[in-house]
Amino acid sequence: MKVSRRRTKQQEKREDSGSKCETTHDNTSAAGRGDSHSPTAQIALAKAKSEVELLKLKVASQQEKIKDLEEERDFLRTQLTQANKAEEEKEEGGVKRKKKSIVIDSSSFDSSDSFVDSDSTDSSFEKKKKKRREKIKGKKEKMKRKKEKKGPIFQRVCVPAEVIRRYEKVLAIYMKGNTMAKSFQKYGVDRNTIAQTASIAELSLAAPETYCQLNDDRGKKEKLLDFAKKCQDVIASDKSIAEKISNMKVEGKLLPIQKK
Incomplete structure (x- = not known):
């Protein structure tokens, strides 16, 4: 009887330990499945990816900006050097002409002219x-x-439609493989002139309906810079429009001008 009771107790212990192991294994596998399919982890990963892409875009834009500034600096240096050379050549040419005319005038006198008063x-x-x-x-x-x-070959713009037309012409030059600095130089406009009103063209190309509605509400005497500020505020308040504009700049469909 004692032997049978001992065996029964041993069997119960084995069954209890086996059930605990199964329970622990089930909990572990369930936890593993939960971690692998956790929505929070997926959101965090997607957010990190988007932040990385945004940082890459910022770095690329900064590099492009540095490149444009260097090209503008080189262009201005070249212009200054050419202007200085032209001025020096002009002065040297004036001095040579004066000397030549004096020699001709002195040699034109005859011996009889020496007695002239x-x-x-x-x-x-x-x-x-x-x-x-x-x-x-x-x-x-x-x-x-x-x-x-x-x-400059461009004329002063007075209405948003002219701003958009000028932006599109510079954009067409840029899309042919030129840098922004070369594009501005070929069209005959400086970077700040385009940058100050770029939001008008960006909103009209990325969100035409929103732009039309904003343009209809625009006052007749409203300044272009004030209207450009309104367009920029609309872009900043609407994430979908802002994201679309950023993507279009990356794809080369808009000028990669960064607001200061």
Whole structure:
């Protein structure tokens, strides 16, 4: 009897330990399944991926901005060097012409002219000198007028439609493989002029319906910069529009201008 009771107790212990192991295994597997399919973990992973993409976009835009600034710096240096060379050549040419004319004037006198009154020769020389000065002055004024005429090829915009048209023309140049600096240079407009009103064109291209509604409510006397600020506020308040504009900039469908 004692032996049978001992066996029964041992069997009960084995059954209890076996059931505990199964329970622990089930709990562990259930916990594993829960962790692998946890919605919180998926959201956190998606958020981290989006943040990484945003950081990549920021880095790329900063690199593009640095590249544009370097190109603008090189362009301005080249322009300054050319202007200095042209001015030096002009001054050297004026000095050479003066020397040549003096030599010609001195060699044109005959031996008989040596007896001419010195006062009359001095006065004629002064007259010629005065005429040369007037000619040089006239040429300088003509050069200034030409420089003034050679302004930027664009005209001043007054309404949003003209802002959008100008933006699209610069964008077309940029989409041909040029940098932003080259695009602005080829069209004849500086970066800040486009950047100040870029939000108008961005909203019209990314969300035409929203832009039309905002444009209809625009006052006739409202300034372009104030209207551009409204467009920027609409973009900032609507995440879907802001995200679409960011994607279009990455794809090259919009100018990658970053707001300061």
